Amino acid sequence: MVSEVSDANTTHDANQHGWQRWLPTMLAVALVFTMLAAACVGAVRVPLSLLLKSLLGGAPLTDDQRIILLSIRLPRIIAAAIVGSALSVSGLLFQGLFRNPLADPYVIGSSGGAVLGASIGVFLLPSISIAGFGATTMFAFIGAVTSILLVYWLAHVDGHTPVVGLLLAGFAVSTMLSYSSYFLEVMDHDFGTGMKVLSSWLHGSIAQPTWPQLLIVFILLCAGLLGSFPLARHLNTLALGEEYATNLGLSVQQIRIAVIVIGSILTAAAVALGGLISFAGLIVPHILRMILGPDHHRLLPSTALAGALFLLIADTIARTIIAPSELPVGVLTAFIGGPFFLYLLRKTKQGVMS
Amino acid sequence: MKPLIELENISFSYKDRAVIRSINAAVFQDECVAIVGPNGVGKTTLLRLASGTLTPESGAVRLQQRDLSTYKQREIAQSIAFVPQHVDLPFSFTVEQFIEQGRTPFRGLFDGLKAGDRSVLRRAMDLTDTWTLRSRIFNELSGGERQRVKIALGLAQEPKLLLLDEPMQNLDIGRQFEMLDLLDTLRREGIAIISSMHDLGLIEGTFSSVWLLSQDEPMRQGSPEEMLQPELLEDIFNCPPRHRPRLMERTLNRMEYAL
Numbered sequence: 001m002v003s004e005v006s007d008a009n010t011t012h013d014a015n016q017h018g019w020q021r022w023l024p025t026m027l028a029v030a031l032v033f034t035m036l037a038a039a040c041v042g043a044v045r046v047p048l049s050l051l052l053k054s055l056l057g058g059a060p061l062t063d064d065q066r067i068i069l070l071s072i073r074l075p076r077i078i079a080a081a082i083v084g085s086a087l088s089v090s091g092l093l094f095q096g097l098f099r100n101p102l103a104d105p106y107v108i109g110s111s112g113g114a115v116l117g118a119s120i121g122v123f124l125l126p127s128i129s130i131a132g133f134g135a136t137t138m139f140a141f142i143g144a145v146t147s148i149l150l151v152y153w154l155a156h157v158d159g160h161t162p163v164v165g166l167l168l169a170g171f172a173v174s175t176m177l178s179y180s181s182y183f184l185e186v187m188d189h190d191f192g193t194g195m196k197v198l199s200s201w202l203h204g205s206i207a208q209p210t211w212p213q214l215l216i217v218f219i220l221l222c223a224g225l226l227g228s229f230p231l232a233r234h235l236n237t238l239a240l241g242e243e244y245a246t247n248l249g250l251s252v253q254q255i256r257i258a259v260i261v262i263g264s265i266l267t268a269a270a271v272a273l274g275g276l277i278s279f280a281g282l283i284v285p286h287i288l289r290m291i292l293g294p295d296h297h298r299l300l301p302s303t304a305l306a307g308a309l310f311l312l313i314a315d316t317i318a319r320t321i322i323a324p325s326e327l328p329v330g331v332l333t334a335f336i337g338g339p340f341f342l343y344l345l346r347k348t349k350q351g352v353m354s
Numbered sequence: 355m356k357p358l359i360e361l362e363n364i365s366f367s368y369k370d371r372a373v374i375r376s377i378n379a380a381v382f383q384d385e386c387v388a389i390v391g392p393n394g395v396g397k398t399t400l401l402r403l404a405s406g407t408l409t410p411e412s413g414a415v416r417l418q419q420r421d422l423s424t425y426k427q428r429e430i431a432q433s434i435a436f437v438p439q440h441v442d443l444p445f446s447f448t449v450e451q452f453i454e455q456g457r458t459p460f461r462g463l464f465d466g467l468k469a470g471d472r473s474v475l476r477r478a479m480d481l482t483d484t485w486t487l488r489s490r491i492f493n494e495l496s497g498g499e500r501q502r503v504k505i506a507l508g509l510a511q512e513p514k515l516l517l518l519d520e521p522m523q524n525l526d527i528g529r530q531f532e533m534l535d536l537l538d539t540l541r542r543e544g545i546a547i548i549s550s551m552h553d554l555g556l557i558e559g560t561f562s563s564v565w566l567l568s569q570d571e572p573m574r575q576g577s578p579e580e581m582l583q584p585e586l587l588e589d590i591f592n593c594p595p596r597h598r599p600r601l602m603e604r605t606l607n608r609m610e611y612a613l
Contacts (some may be wrong), residue, residue, distance in 0.1 A: 131362030228464050237458050239445055244438060244491040247405055248511070249431030249459035 019290055028303035031081065032073055034309060038077050038316040043324060044068050076319070077312060079209045079217075080329070083274040084284075084311025085304045086221050089228055090266035091281020092303045094148075096235030096296055097259045098161045101289070104282035105267045108166065109174035110148045111278075113331065114271035116177045116203050117143020119184045133213050137272045139218065144264035144271070147173050152222075152260070160241075164346075178202065198215070201275030204330015206315055209273055219267040225304055227262040231255065232296035239294070277330045278309070284310050286344065295297020356419060357513055358383050358435075359404060364413035366396075366403060373399050373582025376413070377477035377573050379565060381548060383514070386541050386560060388551040390581070391567030398439070400567070404548060405436040415516075420453055431459035435508035436570050439519040449503050450488040453478060459501075478509035481539060498529035498581050505536065510543075515539060518549035522556060534560045536586045554582055566590060 040046050046065055054061050061069070065326045087105060094103040094110070105111045121139030154169035155161050181202055209217075237245045246252050270277065284307045285299065292298050311329065314336075318329040357380035366374040373396035377559070381387055389397045402408040406422045415422040415600060417433060435456070438600070455470045455480065465610055466477075479485040482502045487495065495503060501521055521537075522530050537547060537560050550559055557564060557578050564581035566574040568590040574581060587593075 101444065150381050152559065168400070233461075236447070236451065239443060240452075240455060242444060243407060244436075244441065245458075246427060247431060247436045248455060249426075249428030262389070289445065294596060295451055305412050 002143065012070035015094040015200070023292065024301040024305055027309060031305055031309045033075050034312055034316075035081065036314060037107055039069060039073050041316065041320055042073060075211060075214055076206060076315070078214055079206050080198070080274045080312045080315035081308035082208060082214070082217055082221050082281055083270045083277065084314075084337070085308040086217075086266040086270040087274075087277060087280040088284035088307025088310070089225060089300065090263040090270070092296065092299060093228060093231065093259050093263040093266075094233070094281070095285060096232075096238060097256060097263070098155075098166060099239055099241070100161060100163060100166060101286060102163060102341070103166065103284065104341075105144075105263070105270070106276065106278040107341070108148060108151050108170040108279065109177060109273055110144045110264060110267045110347045111276050112141040112174035112177035112180075112181075112287070113143035113145075113147025113150075114268050115143070115148075115276055116184075117141070117268075118201065118271055119181045123184060127188055131313040134216055135274070137216060137268055137327070140271050141264055143177075145260060146298075147177060148260055148264060165344075203328035204275045204277040205318075205326070205328030206274045206332070213273070215229070215339045217269045220265055224262050224266040224269065225300075227258070227265075228300055229297075231258055231262065232300045235296040236294075260307060266308075274311075275328075275330065278334045279341055280307065280311055280314075280333050283333075283337055283340050285320050286340075355382060357381060357416075358418065360416040360419075361400075362363065362414045362416065364403060364410035364415060366399060366408060366410050368399075373411070374403065375572070379573070379575060379592050381515070381543060381546050383546050384561045384562075386537060386539070386547045386549075387565060387580070388549055388557045388561040388563070389565045389567065390551055390554065390557070392569065395567045395569055397567060398519055400565075401436065401519055401548065401550060403519050404515075406430045407436070411549045428459050431511060433513060434514035434517065435511040436517045437504045437508045437519065437521065439503060441492075446491045446493055448488065449484060449490050449492055449495070450475075452492045452503060453484070453488075453506045453510055456507040459511060461567070474512060475510050478506045481509060481543070482506040482536060489543060497524035498532070501525060501529075501533065502536070509540075513545060515546045515548065518547065520550050520552060522551065522553050532555055554587065557582065 036048065036051060040048050040051060044064065046069065047059075050061070050065075056168075090110070091104045094105060095101055095105060097103070104112075118136050118140035120143075121136035124135075124139075151166070151169045151173050152161075154173075155165040155324070157165065185202065234250060235251050238252065241249070242252050275287055282307060285303050287301050288299055288306060292302060311333075314328040314332050318327040318332045321327060360380045361377050363376050364374060365376055377400070389400060391397055395535055399408065403410055406415070406425070406427065409423060417425065417430070422430065433560055443596065454471075454474060455469065456474065461467075476485070479488065479523075482505050484499070484503050484506045487503060490499075491499070494504065501524075505516075505518070505521070521533055523531060534556060537549070540547060541583065548559075549563075561578055562600050563575060566576075566581050566586070571590075574586075586590060
């Protein structure tokens with residue numbers, strides 16, 4: 001935030017400690033290093049020193065190493081980072097929209113809607129082609145928007161979204177949607193099209209993406225992040241409540257639609273690569289809120305970076321911990337996120353019934 | 355002098371329950387109006403109608419001679435600040451972050467806070483004596499502090515008209531007098547005030563006029579001396595006979611104390 005020099009100004013950043021301002025930079029550095037480190041581990045180890053040298057244009061890699069790095073590990077690493085970033089930012093947006101720290105794309109059924117949408121897309125169009133992948137993502141987006149509108153409509157009463165209503169509506173909608181996706185998966189098996197995509201989506205495991213697929217999702221992530229920045233400040237105003245925000249001149253309806261669209265773009269991007277990954281959008285914004293406070297504008301860059309870092313670490317653990325086989329990263333985030341969710345629920349207990 | 359805001363024959367009902375029936379009233383720039391009446395008579399509804407949150411079923415609200423419905427919400431927010439009774443914040447915003455929201459009607463989509471915004475914020479905090487609270491968490495404030503902080507947000511809107519919903523609620527007697535001093539100050543700043551009031555003893559001395567709402571009679575308006583008559587209040591508040599003498603005596607005693 002650029003601030004002019006003025007008398008009143010000195011006070012503004014007083015409650016933001018020096019190091020907090022550097023948090024996005026620190027997270028970015030940590031992300032780069034973690035990406036490099038993650039590129040080294042796996043079935044075939046590539047020494048970090050060799051990787052650094054080859055990056056700086058020096059040492060030659062063997063053909064095997066090059067193939068492993070460029071077509072297997074690097075796409076996977078980038079995919080994990082994109083998925084984590086997209087999920088965390090959409091979690092942050094939805095939490096602001098619902099005025100509720102428990103709103104996460106998985107919890108409120110938006111991921112479930114995206115998976116169902118994507119499954120229908122796969123059913124209709126082969127996902128291997130770029131156009132097919134784009135269409136799948138489009139279907140995922142439509143699914144995410146539809147399900148969040150449904151949940152919003154169910155849970156939103158008189159300008160408020162009570163926790164219980166939100167959780168019940170989200171639970172019902174995402175269960176319905178997930179089992180519809182299972183249904184499609186079973187159909188898929190019967191027809192013998194041999195696509196494993198659906199089952200990996202439902203388990204929340206990051207598929208091996210191709211570079212063109214990564215590019216599409218990366219563009220969606222960038223669009224989502226760019227769209228989030230002007231919205232972030234309005235989410236602070238919206239936190240005062242709908243009526244209060246309206247009295248302050250905010251076009252609540254427009255902001256709401258913008259948040260739903262952008263949050264769904266991000267959810268769709270994440271789901272197209274990683275399927276149903278639970279709770280990532282809950283943990284990351286919450287921890288950052290404890291460090292940086294609730295200002296969405298301040299939270300946004302750090303959330304995008306920390307989300308990428310979080311899921312990259314989780315996915316790297318998931319693909320190496322029981323090598324040679326792999327754990328879907330969704331299993332891991334559920335293990336970490338489930339208890340975390342319950343802790344949050346306990347903390348907001350007094351608000352649950354209101 | 356022309357009125358700042360006029361209510362012209364406005365009516366409003368929730369579902370089929372008529373709450374506001376053909377009210378006519380006007381507020382001038384130097385006025386401080388207390389809305390008085392029993393619970394559920396429509397005090398908050400009247401404030402919401404004046405702020406444009408609700409639209410009257412018939413009649414019109416006019417802000418500076420122009421129908422309120424022809425304003426954009428943002429334009430209204432630049433002239434009228436509404437301070438609600440309760441605020442429910444889901445996250446732990448600081449007092450400063452909370453009050454900054456008062457600049458919302460003046461900020462563009464991508465604007466940060468400019469030096470001008472900051473001096474308005476500083477002044478709003480100075481007037482309400484909330485500058486020292488600025489780093490505290492809003493949800494952890496006491497009732498009195500919270501009330502002042504909410505008014506600071508309203509003042510950050512640089513309003514011509516301040517609408518207060520029960521500003522004395524949950525305040526001890528000392529904080530109530532502080533609040534009255536604050537209202538006096540704001541009036542001297544040239545801000546018109548309309549406030550719903552429960553405590554009749556606090557009205558005289560600060561408020562220039564009283565709007566007396568009643569369940570089944572038309573709204574009465576006049577000076578505090580004219581309106582706060584025991585017979586009238588007994589009737590409107592429907593006080594049980596055995597409490598009448600004691601209750602009214604107490605209220606009147608407090609009025610003298612307030613003077």
